[in-house]
Amino acid sequence: MKRNAFKPLLFFIALVLLIGLACISSTPTPEPPVQQTEPPVQPAVTEAPAVTEAPAATEAPSTAQQFFTEDFNAPLSSAWVVDLTGNNKDQGSVAVDSGNLVFKLDGKDIFAYAEYTAFKYDDVKIEVSVDNRGKNTLDVVLICRASDEGWYEARIGADGLYWINAIDAIGLVKKGSNRIYNGGSTHIKTGRETNKFAFVCKGDKLSLYINDYEERTIRDTKFKLRSGDVAIGLNSFNVTPVLMNFDYVTISQP
Numbered sequence: 053m054k055r056n057a058f059k060p061l062l063f064f065i066a067l068v069l070l071i072g073l074a075c076i077s078s079t080p081t082p083e084p085p086v087q088q089t090e091p092p093v094q095p096a097v098t099e100a101p102a103v104t105e106a107p108a109a110t111e112a113p114s115t116a117q118q119f120f121t122e123d124f125n126a127p128l129s130s131a132w133v134v135d136l137t138g139n140n141k142d143q144g145s146v147a148v149d150s151g152n153l154v155f156k157l158d159g160k161d162i163f164a165y166a167e168y169t170a171f172k173y174d175d176v177k178i179e180v181s182v183d184n185r186g187k188n189t190l191d192v193v194l195i196c197r198a199s200d201e202g203w204y205e206a207r208i209g210a211d212g213l214y215w216i217n218a219i220d221a222i223g224l225v226k227k228g229s230n231r232i233y234n235g236g237s238t239h240i241k242t243g244r245e246t247n248k249f250a251f252v253c254k255g256d257k258l259s260l261y262i263n264d265y266e267e268r269t270i271r272d273t274k275f276k277l278r279s280g281d282v283a284i285g286l287n288s289f290n291v292t293p294v295l296m297n298f299d300y301v302t303i304s305q306p
Contacts, residue, residue, distance in 0.1 A: 159292060256271050
């Protein structure tokens with residue numbers, strides 16, 4: 053009796069085990085969790101800088117010279133300042149043409165100047181070669197020590213006369229044009245001729261040279277103008293046209 057009762061119990065236990073194994077085999081094996089990773093950081097997108105055109109090339113400023121010869125084979129530099137005065141100044145012109153600085157005055161009583169402003173000079177020599185192509189009533193003017201106080205000038209006429217003046221602009225001694233010396237010279241080639249003139253300011257001495265001849269040296273102990281610009285010029289009187297070619301101007305140490 054006991055042996056027969058034990059068989060159904062074994063059968064029941066075996067059945068339970070079979071069912072358990074079946075359940076275990078039917079349960080899917082879980083996959084390992086997938087590790088979440090952050091996406092790689094992308095570099096920030098920046099706009100390329102706008103392409104700009106290269107700055108336009110500019111001409112290098114010319115270097116002004118203190119002592120030199122201007123032969124007028126190129127346009128006047130900005131260091132030269134041209135000025136015309138007088139009631140008829142609109143009838144005058146100063147321009148570079150064919151290797152000359154040409155003063156053309158078609159009106160009466162015009163004063164025309166080209167002033168070199170790059171340096172201030174105390175002792176200096178200014179020399180020019182001029183060719184008269186117009187009427188004979190004119191003065192070539194050479195200037196030294198030009199400033200707000202005044203200047204010294206040598207005036208050489210195409211008629212053979214000359215003057216050395218002190219221009220007192222502010223009344224240091226006597227305001228206006230003051231004659232220091234005047235005379236006549238046989239060394240001046242009158243009429244439509246070419247002449248070489250030079251004016252030297254050195255200390256209190258003022259010297260005028262005409263065609264390489266020392267025409268006159270005088271002392272100025274009154275006005276005592278010390279330093280300033282140099283200039284060349286021309287003026288007309290009551291007979292026109294006045295036409296003068298300056299072939300060169302030399303600024304040098306005396």
